[in-house]
Amino acid sequence: MKKKEDDEKTGQCQCEHGYTRRGFLASVGVGAMAAIATTSKLSSAKEASPAELSAEKAVVVTLLVNDRTHRLLVEPRWSLLYVLREHLGLTGTKVGCERGECGACTVLIDDLPRNACLTLAVEAEGRRITTLEGLMQGEELGPVQQAFVEEDAMQCGYCTPGQIMSVEGLLRARPQPTPAEIRQAVSGNLCRCGTYPHIVKAAARAADLKAKR
Amino acid sequence: MTVHFSYVRPASLQDAMGQLTGDNARIHAGGTDLLGCLRDEVFPVDKLVSISRLDKLRGIKKTTDGGLSIGALTTIAEVAVHPLIREKYTALAQGAAAVGSPQIRNQGTLGGNLCQKPRCWYYRGEFHCLRKGGDFCYAAEGENQYHCILGGDYCYIVHPSDTAPALQAFGATLRIAGPRGGRDVSVADFFVPPSRDVTRETVLEQEEIVTEILLPPAPAGLRSAYRKVRARQAWDFALAGVALALEQEGGRVQKSRVVLSGAAPIPWRAVEVEKIINDSTLGAEVIREAAAAAMAKAVPLSKNGYKIPLFQGMLEEELEKMRGA
Numbered sequence: 451m452k453k454k455e456d457d458e459k460t461g462q463c464q465c466e467h468g469y470t471r472r473g474f475l476a477s478v479g480v481g482a483m484a485a486i487a488t489t490s491k492l493s494s495a496k497e498a499s500p501a502e503l504s505a506e507k508a509v510v511v512t513l514l515v516n517d518r519t520h521r522l523l524v525e526p527r528w529s530l531l532y533v534l535r536e537h538l539g540l541t542g543t544k545v546g547c548e549r550g551e552c553g554a555c556t557v558l559i560d561d562l563p564r565n566a567c568l569t570l571a572v573e574a575e576g577r578r579i580t581t582l583e584g585l586m587q588g589e590e591l592g593p594v595q596q597a598f599v600e601e602d603a604m605q606c607g608y609c610t611p612g613q614i615m616s617v618e619g620l621l622r623a624r625p626q627p628t629p630a631e632i633r634q635a636v637s638g639n640l641c642r643c644g645t646y647p648h649i650v651k652a653a654a655r656a657a658d659l660k661a662k663r
Numbered sequence: 664m665t666v667h668f669s670y671v672r673p674a675s676l677q678d679a680m681g682q683l684t685g686d687n688a689r690i691h692a693g694g695t696d697l698l699g700c701l702r703d704e705v706f707p708v709d710k711l712v713s714i715s716r717l718d719k720l721r722g723i724k725k726t727t728d729g730g731l732s733i734g735a736l737t738t739i740a741e742v743a744v745h746p747l748i749r750e751k752y753t754a755l756a757q758g759a760a761a762v763g764s765p766q767i768r769n770q771g772t773l774g775g776n777l778c779q780k781p782r783c784w785y786y787r788g789e790f791h792c793l794r795k796g797g798d799f800c801y802a803a804e805g806e807n808q809y810h811c812i813l814g815g816d817y818c819y820i821v822h823p824s825d826t827a828p829a830l831q832a833f834g835a836t837l838r839i840a841g842p843r844g845g846r847d848v849s850v851a852d853f854f855v856p857p858s859r860d861v862t863r864e865t866v867l868e869q870e871e872i873v874t875e876i877l878l879p880p881a882p883a884g885l886r887s888a889y890r891k892v893r894a895r896q897a898w899d900f901a902l903a904g905v906a907l908a909l910e911q912e913g914g915r916v917q918k919s920r921v922v923l924s925g926a927a928p929i930p931w932r933a934v935e936v937e938k939i940i941n942d943s944t945l946g947a948e949v950i951r952e953a954a955a956a957a958m959a960k961a962v963p964l965s966k967n968g969y970k971i972p973l974f975q976g977m978l979e980e981e982l983e984k985m986r987g988a
């Protein structure tokens with residue numbers, strides 16, 4: 451089943467923390483190579499049967515991430531989280547539990563917050579994906595990011611991208627949320643540092659900042 | 664990373680059923696439960712048949728008989744906020760709102776919520792337990808604080824769904840498509856207790872797919888609620904839960920259905936409660952008696968005895984709220 455070579459290839463260890471430093475460095479390399487491989491494999495992808503995608507062969511999918519189209523080679527088993535980080539270099543999205551429990555991997559799919567760890571990359575084809583990086587306005591922070599800085603809503607910062615994406619999703623649906631709606635919106639995001647009160651304040655400020663811009 | 668599997672996303676229901684041949688082909692709907700199971704290697708999988716392209720399985724609409732049809736791929740979040748469900752089938756909206764986290768509700772589907780796997784940590788962990796074809800249930804003698812107090816029979820899981828008890832309280836039916844034609848199964852008959860077969864949770868066959876959840880018309884005077892007690896305020900599975908659907912007239916209960924979650928390996932209909940509250944005005948004495956009756960047959964394990972007073976207290980509170988409504 452799980453083989454050591456698999457772990458090395460994917461840069462993911464089977465320990466609870468998900469990624470080893472060594473695995474991480476190795477996988478950055480793999481990502482860069484896969485990106486190059488994508489262009490040269492385009493022709494073969496066209497021939498690929500639209501029916502069943504075989505288990506160990508990578509297939510080309512087109513992902514729309516932060517308004518940019520990416521054609522990538524993915525294996526059916528790769529999560530969107532893995533592809534975002536290791537193949538697109540979008541490391542703003544964090545790896546936590548990989549079981550939908552912590553919310554560190556939260557991204558927006560068609561404007562709704564979802565766990566990238568529980569979404570297969572092949573399932574995300576044709577959907578609009580927004581990551582933390584997509585909230586930047588050029589070199590400037592987006593309003594939700596800015597509000598988190600202003601309200602000092604982070605300590606170690608590990609959960610922060612996920613929190614921000616949950617707040618962004620909330621504000622897209624409800625520009626003027628109530629405090630209860632805010633607490634509800636970030637209830638799927640754990641913060642081991644316990645910055646919750648600041649997060650709720652930041653979300654309220656983000657609503658104001660968004661309204662002003 | 665999970666094991667390798669092949670993947671197919673058919674464009675028609677017929678194709679999807681055709682692809683489900685072989686014991687290790689699995690349906691992928693929202694994927695929230697499935698991907699966790701794959702990571703933990705709870706069951707072998709060599710092929711995923713994604714039904715996410717089957718848009719006919721999405722959406723909520725009124726049926727000709729005055730009831731409601733909910734497509735199996737409708738997300739939990741959509742069920743939770745739907746105005747008609749909130750108004751007429753309140754317990755279902757409340758149950759849906761109590762499922763998982765916002766992210767999970769945005770992705771998980773109603774069909775998937777009914778077909779999800781148990782949350783027992785032995786089942787999910789590296790234990791070859793009875794449910795996985797092994798020889799015994801590790802929870803029976805082990806860490807069983809979150810396990811069942813009713814209906815356990817060599818296996819002591821609790822059914823993790825928050826929507827199933829509500830659906831059962833409303834007398835909902837599941838429409839199931841199969842290669843040899845379809846069938847309708849009531850929610851009450853959909854779940855399989857361990858006494859009947861310890862290796863399956865539902866009657867769904869390998870090539871079958873739940874396509875629709877059908878709610879009968881809501882009678883006048885129907886009032887319903889779902890209450891979930893959990894170890895923490897934010898998202899968690901139920902320690903104790905109850906869906907109540909009561910028809911009352913002039914302050915008297917005409918008909919009732921009470922279904923417990925967090926109590927048993929399947930959503931657990933508490934007929935003892937119903938018998939006591941039917942034809943009553945839900946006075947304090949009746950409520951106390953009903954809550955006690957719900958737990959009369961409970962058999963706690965070594966570490967979950969706390970569930971008995973928890974269920975009783977919760978039932979008393981919820982029945983109280985129903986009085987005179």
Ligand code: FES
Nearest residue numbers: 546547548553567
């Ligand atoms: S990594 Fe924890 S929810 Fe996705």
Ligand code: FES
Nearest residue numbers: 605607641642643
């Ligand atoms: S700031 Fe450290 S986990 Fe939230």
